Amino acid sequence: MRLTADERWNLIEEISNKVLTYGKFKHTLKDALGELTVKPLTGIPIAIVVLYGFWSVFSSFAGTLCTDGFFVKLFDGHFLPWIQSIFPGKGGWIYYIFVGDPVADNCFEAFGVLTSGLFVAIGVVLPAIFIFYLMMALLEDVGYMPRLAVLVDTIFHRIGLHGYAIIPSILALGCNVPAVTATRILETKKQRFIMMTLLAIFIPCGAQLGIMQEVIPESIGIVLLYLIFGYFLFGFILNKIVPGKSPEILIDVPPYQKPLWNNISRKLRMRLGGFLKIAVPFVLFGCAIVNILYLTGTIDWLAKTLTPLLTGWFGVPGETVGPLVAAFLRKDLAVAQLSVIEMSRYQMITSVVLVSIYFPCVATFVMLLKEGWKNLLGSLAVLITVIFFYGGLINVIWKLLGVQ
Amino acid sequence: MNEKIGRVYFGILGIITLIFGISDLIVTIGGNNFSWSILEISSDMFRGGWGGLIVISAGLFYLSSLKNFLEIHQLSRALMASMLIWILAGTDIFVKITESIPGGEEGPWFNSLEGFLGTYAPPYPPVIFLLPFSLIILFFLSKRKKA
Numbered sequence: 001m002r003l004t005a006d007e008r009w010n011l012i013e014e015i016s017n018k019v020l021t022y023g024k025f026k027h028t029l030k031d032a033l034g035e036l037t038v039k040p041l042t043g044i045p046i047a048i049v050v051l052y053g054f055w056s057v058f059s060s061f062a063g064t065l066c067t068d069g070f071f072v073k074l075f076d077g078h079f080l081p082w083i084q085s086i087f088p089g090k091g092g093w094i095y096y097i098f099v100g101d102p103v104a105d106n107c108f109e110a111f112g113v114l115t116s117g118l119f120v121a122i123g124v125v126l127p128a129i130f131i132f133y134l135m136m137a138l139l140e141d142v143g144y145m146p147r148l149a150v151l152v153d154t155i156f157h158r159i160g161l162h163g164y165a166i167i168p169s170i171l172a173l174g175c176n177v178p179a180v181t182a183t184r185i186l187e188t189k190k191q192r193f194i195m196m197t198l199l200a201i202f203i204p205c206g207a208q209l210g211i212m213q214e215v216i217p218e219s220i221g222i223v224l225l226y227l228i229f230g231y232f233l234f235g236f237i238l239n240k241i242v243p244g245k246s247p248e249i250l251i252d253v254p255p256y257q258k259p260l261w262n263n264i265s266r267k268l269r270m271r272l273g274g275f276l277k278i279a280v281p282f283v284l285f286g287c288a289i290v291n292i293l294y295l296t297g298t299i300d301w302l303a304k305t306l307t308p309l310l311t312g313w314f315g316v317p318g319e320t321v322g323p324l325v326a327a328f329l330r331k332d333l334a335v336a337q338l339s340v341i342e343m344s345r346y347q348m349i350t351s352v353v354l355v356s357i358y359f360p361c362v363a364t365f366v367m368l369l370k371e372g373w374k375n376l377l378g379s380l381a382v383l384i385t386v387i388f389f390y391g392g393l394i395n396v397i398w399k400l401l402g403v404q
Numbered sequence: 405m406n407e408k409i410g411r412v413y414f415g416i417l418g419i420i421t422l423i424f425g426i427s428d429l430i431v432t433i434g435g436n437n438f439s440w441s442i443l444e445i446s447s448d449m450f451r452g453g454w455g456g457l458i459v460i461s462a463g464l465f466y467l468s469s470l471k472n473f474l475e476i477h478q479l480s481r482a483l484m485a486s487m488l489i490w491i492l493a494g495t496d497i498f499v500k501i502t503e504s505i506p507g508g509e510e511g512p513w514f515n516s517l518e519g520f521l522g523t524y525a526p527p528y529p530p531v532i533f534l535l536p537f538s539l540i541i542l543f544f545l546s547k548r549k550k551a
Binding site for chain 1 (some may be wrong): 412427438450455458461465476477479481483484486487491492493495498499502503504506509513541545
């Protein structure tokens with residue numbers, strides 16, 4: 001049986017009259033709260049308090065309670081003297097690789113695989129990653145993330161992205177590896193390229209944040225300010241020069257709901273498992289490689305060769321070569337290494353920003369490669385430009401302020 | 405009657421919250437902690453600066469909720485203001501908890517009972533004083549639910 005368009009509409013009306021009941025929509029408290037969180041005037045203060053709470057809980061749980069409260073004491077007071085005394089071959093190269101400096105009195109300075117490596121991975125990074133992912137899962141389950149996406153949509157459009165770019169951006173603050181995968185929620189190749197490049201360069205991972213909170217707590221705000229500014233500056237430039245489309249999207253905003261502990265614990269288990277499998281071996285491996293490079297004199301040679309560039313262009317000491325090499329393996333490890341180099345506060349800020357915007361860690365590198373070698377090469381080209389331009393710019397800013 | 409009480413109560417609370425928020429910012433700009441009896445305002449950029457902005461927002465949310473107070477959208481503004489205070493005060497309390505458990509650099513693994521309780525002694529930041537007063541919003545919400 002064939003129906004005309006009018007007959008079809010009539011049939012639709014007839015069916016809908018039978019099955020639909022019309023009533024008056026009544027706003028609930030959840031609806032009203034939901035509206036407040038997406039309107040800029042009220043939504044921005046709410047976003048600020050959420051980020052404030054996030055950071056405050058992150059730093060006090062990971063830094064004050066776990067690392068400073070217990071792990072420093074455990075590693076520096078008990079584990080380090082014990083491993084220094086029982087490990088055979090003091091003074092030999094195996095001892096140097098696994099235990100590090102035999103007279104070091106803390107795990108940051110020892111720099112062996114079993115001392116600094118384990119301390120960084122378990123004592124500093126694990127609590128940071130745990131609390132980060134726990135809070136992230138809570139915000140996701142409550143339903144705040146889509147609202148944040150709506151709120152920041154306009155800002156992200158300026159850099160060729162849309163509101164959902166906040167998801168990989170915040171995930172990258174935990175670890176860049178799942179964040180690179182999360183860029184698939186963006187629609188076009190252009191958007192995915194911009195997002196991957198920005199997060200690989202400008203977003204420090206939770207491990208790095210944890211270490212920064214531990215070694216440069218007084219300067220972390222300035223470092224983050226430089227990174228946020230760079231994120232939007234280079235995002236804006238990339239949006240202008242990268243060909244392709246940045247379409248509008250419709251965001252489905254679910255109602256607020258009580259978090260389900262089953263969901264949260266499952267997410268937490270999955271993400272922590274990923275971290276333990278990927279990041280911890282890289283931290284230990286990174287320590288070993290850097291120690292071998294020191295033992296073979298490669299780092300000294302690189303430091304001598306690159307000193308004119310590092311001191312002249314970036315204004316940081318030549319010794320930062322070691323941490324920059326380590327940064328390719330693990331950025332948290334590199335920041336830990338920077339903390340024992342003698343330099344001014346401003347040189348330290350520049351060095352930490354350099355480590356952040358320097359090559360993505362090898363795990364992220366592999367993920368970028370999985371997303372396509374053209375993307376990877378493009379990201380690397382942007383990255384090299386950013387390092388020289390932005391690193392030099394920071395040095396110029398310090399010189400203009402007369403603080404270098 | 406409830407509406408009138410609510411307007412007066414949250415009007416006063418809004419003004420006090422706003423004053424506390426502005427004080428937070430002034431102390432932060434001044435650069436020195438302010439202490440008076442059991443009240444302490446931090447000059448730290450994070451706590452005083454960002455925290456101050458949030459307290460000011462909470463004050464403005466309270467004040468903007470006064471007109472037609474029991475209407476759901478207005479009530480949600482007052483609730484949101486209280487939630488801002490709960491998050492700020494909650495994080496302050498959480499910071500105290502994390503400081504109170506470990507025994508310190510040279511001490512034992514866990515804090516002594518005196519040390520533990522001593523961490524919670526005054527002075528307190530302004531949001532801690534605002535916390536109990538902000539909870540009154542729950543009374544208005546329960547009244548509305550019953551109605």
